[in-house]
Amino acid sequence: MKYEHDAGHVDSLAFVVMPDHLHWLFYLRGDRTLSECVRNVKGQSARLVNATLCRKGTVWQKGFYDRAIRRDDDLVSVAQYIVANPCRAGIVDSIRNYTLWDATWV
Helix, strand or coil: HHHHHHCEEEEEEEECCCCEEEEEEECCCCCCCCCHHHHHHHHHHHHHHHHHHHCCCCCCCCCCCCCCCCCCHHHHHHHHHHHHHHCCCCCCCHHHHHCEECCCCC
């Protein structure tokens, strides 16, 4: 995700990394498609995870789910929903106790 943001392919607005999935709110920039962006993030992160764990194999499931947000007014509420995911899942009582997230508005 950071590479895509730093390379100017996306503007990241919010994300949370869960134990078995990722939520990421961003604007696409330039000529990169959504599929290209997701494929790049999955590929780079899978290589890093496998290297860190000294293993080989699949990290991500095939495909992904996306949702277009039509109004800017909805961005903050979607970002809040994303970052609250670890609390709703019962992983932490407060998002302050979870480190794998960020949001533009915080």
